[in-house]
Amino acid sequence: MLELFKAKEPLRFMKFSRSAMVLSILLVGASLVTLGINKLNWGLDFTGGTVIEVAFEQVANLPKVRNVLEKSHYFGAIVQYFGNSRSVMVRVPPIKGLKGEVLGAQIVHTLQAANIGKLSMRRVEFVGPNVGKELAIDGGLAIVISLFCIMLYVSIRFEWRLALGAVLALAHDVIITLGVFSFFHLEFDLTVLAAVLAVIGYSLNDTIVVFDRIRENFRRMSNSTTVGIVDMSLTQTLTRTTITSGLTSFVLIALFVVGGPVIHGFSTALLIGIFVGTYSSIYVASALAVRFGLSREDMIPKVVEKEGADQESLM
Numbered sequence: 001m002l003e004l005f006k007a008k009e010p011l012r013f014m015k016f017s018r019s020a021m022v023l024s025i026l027l028v029g030a031s032l033v034t035l036g037i038n039k040l041n042w043g044l045d046f047t048g049g050t051v052i053e054v055a056f057e058q059v060a061n062l063p064k065v066r067n068v069l070e071k072s073h074y075f076g077a078i079v080q081y082f083g084n085s086r087s088v089m090v091r092v093p094p095i096k097g098l099k100g101e102v103l104g105a106q107i108v109h110t111l112q113a114a115n116i117g118k119l120s121m122r123r124v125e126f127v128g129p130n131v132g133k134e135l136a137i138d139g140g141l142a143i144v145i146s147l148f149c150i151m152l153y154v155s156i157r158f159e160w161r162l163a164l165g166a167v168l169a170l171a172h173d174v175i176i177t178l179g180v181f182s183f184f185h186l187e188f189d190l191t192v193l194a195a196v197l198a199v200i201g202y203s204l205n206d207t208i209v210v211f212d213r214i215r216e217n218f219r220r221m222s223n224s225t226t227v228g229i230v231d232m233s234l235t236q237t238l239t240r241t242t243i244t245s246g247l248t249s250f251v252l253i254a255l256f257v258v259g260g261p262v263i264h265g266f267s268t269a270l271l272i273g274i275f276v277g278t279y280s281s282i283y284v285a286s287a288l289a290v291r292f293g294l295s296r297e298d299m300i301p302k303v304v305e306k307e308g309a310d311q312e313s314l315m
Contacts, residue, residue, distance in 0.1 A: 010231035011238070013282055014290060020283035028172055031179020038182045043189030043265075044078060044091045044127070046136050052090045052104045053122040054111065059085045061116060062260070068114040074107065080262045087122070139193045143174060146200055158211050165288035166207050169280040173203050177272045191266040199273025202248075206241060206281045213237050214286070218296050226294055230286050245278050 054060075062079050065088060069077045074092055082089035090107060104124035111119055147167050154163035174196055181188055213233040221229055249271060256267040 010228065010235040013231050013234045014227045014287065017283060017287040017290070020279075021287060024172060024280075024284055027179070028175050031175045031182070034179050034183045035175075038185065040178065040182055040188045041185050042136070043187045043192075044076075044093060045190040046133070046188070047093065048127045049091055049093045050095075050103050051125045051127065052092070052107055053082055053124075054088045054090060054108060054119050055122050056086045056088065057118040060088045060119075062088070064114075064116045065090070065111065066261075068111060068116060069107070072110045074110075078262065080260075135190065139190075142197065143200070146197065147171060150200070150204055154208075154211070158215065159294070161289045161292040161294045162211050162214075162285075164292060165285040166204065166211070168288055169207060169277075169285035170200050170203055172280050172284050173199055173273055173277045176276050177269055180272050181269070186268065187265055189265060191263070192269045195266045195269035195273065198270060199277060202270075202274060203277030203280060206244070206277060207285045209240065210234060210237050210281055210286060214289075226290055226296070230290055230294075234282055234286060241278060241281070245274055248274055 060081070062081070066077070066079045069079065069090070069092075076093045078091040080089055081087065092103065092107065095103060101124055104121055108119065108121045147170055150170065151163045151167040154166045177196060177199060178188075180186075181192065186192075210233060213236055214230060217224075217229045217233050217236075221232065224232070252267045252271050252274070255263055256271070259267065
């Protein structure tokens with residue numbers, strides 16, 4: 001694979017840019033449609049609910065706790081360790097007519113009757129939906145502000161055509177990731193929101209590596225076209241992109257398999273984002289920069305002669 005970095009003949013990525021652009025438009029359009037129809041399946045972090053902390057006298061068996069709650073029709077309950085393996089936090093969606101101490105007492109009684117170990121209730125808290133709405137608004141603002149700051153950063157470091165391509169690529173990644181969650185009705189909670197923000201950072205890092213190579217090759221390859229330089233840059237960075245994405249994917253697959261239901265949303269969002277982000281670094285960010293008219297003059301700063309330089313050379 002290292003031979004790709006030294007390849008004299010680049011892979012013709014831009015040859016398929018038109019087809020890839022059509023595919024991206026279709027995917028983004030489909031994602032927006034499913035978001036408009038299905039919405040997002042907001043988790044308890046956004047919809048509110050009741051939080052019950054339970055203390056076991058022995059190590060808690062989370063699968064058994066989940067099974068008992070599901071059989072007792074407490075659907076959508078999130079069960080996870082809290083601090084140590086004997087403390088368990090149960091988060092239950094809002095139930096009409098049941099709040100706080102009453103719901104907490106019912107759940108503790110249900111668990112005690114199931115004979116899964118001695119336990120007692122430590123605390124009960126009710127989180128209203130208004131807090132969830134504030135979290136959703138703040139999360140959306142975080143994504144918008146991050147995209148604006150990224151566009152400003154790339155404009156200063158590179159060039160506005162590359163900056164616009166990078167931001168559109170990041171928006172492309174976020175919309176498609178949210179679209180997948182909406183289409184399959186996967187739960188969207190704070191861990192998934194954190195994963196979406198991580199996808200933005202991961203995809204941007206990949207894009208910046210490509211842009212750095214494009215800028216270097218504009219200076220080195222004086223006889224090549226813009227498309228040729230972009231193809232060569234993508235070919236040279238392909239090894240790094242493949243290794244990085246592959247290793248990260250292995251870690252996320254391991255998290256998904258052995259991390260338990262609590263981490264499923266986080267790992268799923270990152271897996272989708274890494275795949276889509278790697279694709280968008282090539283066929284969205286770079287391809288859009290070419291379509292916006294990126295040229296050698298845009299990437300190589302003009303040399304400004306100092307006043308009086310001609311007189312000094314004559315002397």
